[in-house]
Amino acid sequence: MKCVMTVCRLLCLALTLPLYLLKIFGLFRVYKRLFPLLAYNITFTYNDRMHDMKRELFRNVSKFINTDGTLRLLEIGCGSGANFSFYPDGCTVICTDPNPHFERYLRLSMEANAHLTYGEFIVVAGEDMEGVRDESVDVVVCTLVLCSVNNVQRVLQEVRRVLRAGGAFYFMEHVVADSSSWTYFFQHVLQPLWFYLGDGCMITRATWTDLERAGFSELHLRHIDAPQVTSMIRPHIMGYSVK
Known part of the structure; x- marks a missing residue:
């Protein structure tokens, strides 16, 4: 089976050659401008299907006031602000994302969620948030982001840096499936194509292992199957860590 998976993956990799060339010559930047619109529209469907899971995830955020x-x-990686409606009244939200083209859609979500106060939108990668002071926030949130960062461990180091002592990191991420499943097979076969269409998204990451090694004092983590989403990203983890 492993040999079959390798051959199929190589075939898929060959199909992505035009996308690779577009990226090499800088023409893929057009997709960077288009991706926020796609993500904004997908957000509504994902939130509808994951509403109960997200409500459960953020139910105790107020505990860290x-x-x-x-x-x-x-x-x-705030994207278009898909989580705003789940945050408690009156909290101040600082948004970061490496893609500046999300700001237009982010403003729409801000207007629709007037129960929150908003800080500045910082265009920065999660691996190096130099614009955020040490131990300056009570809660950090990251959903469907660790799949596409360049260095998960570096992001988690930055999370611990900016969190105050006793603060919490909330996460919800799709992860690699069990190695005995067909989902695992197709995740590895389709990964090269998915990477480009998903703006750097990796569907083969075992992100829970990074969280276990990150050095938090507490880790509350659950593996779940996301309801009614494509099988490629159905395996999820969700929970929170305490600094």
Whole structure:
């Protein structure tokens, strides 16, 4: 089976050659401008199907309110603001994303979620958030982002840097399936194509192992099957870590 998977993956890799050439010659930047629109529209469907899971994930965010009664929340890879409706009233949200073209759609979500206060939109990668001070936020959120960063461990180091002592990191990510399943087979076969169409998304990451090694004092993690989403990204993890 492993040999078959390797051959199929090589065939898929060959099919992505035109996309690779577009990226090499800089022409893929057009897709960078288009991707936020695609992500914005997909958000509505994903949130409808994952509403109960997200509500459960964020149900205790208020537990991490600071001693002064405020809650400063930093979202890494905020995209179009798909999580805003799940955050508690009055918290201040700082948004970061490496793609500046998300800002137009982010503003729409901000207008629709007036129960929150918003800080600046920082265009920066999660691996190096130099614009965010050490221990300056109470909560960090990252959903469907660790699949596409260049270095998961570096992002988690940055999360721990910007979190105050006792603060929490909330996550919901799709991950690689069990190695005995057909989903695992097709994830590895289609990964080269998925990478380009998903703007760098990796569907073969065992992200829970990175979280286990990240050095948080507590880790509350669950493996779930996301309802009614494509089988390629149905295996998920969700939960939170405490610094």
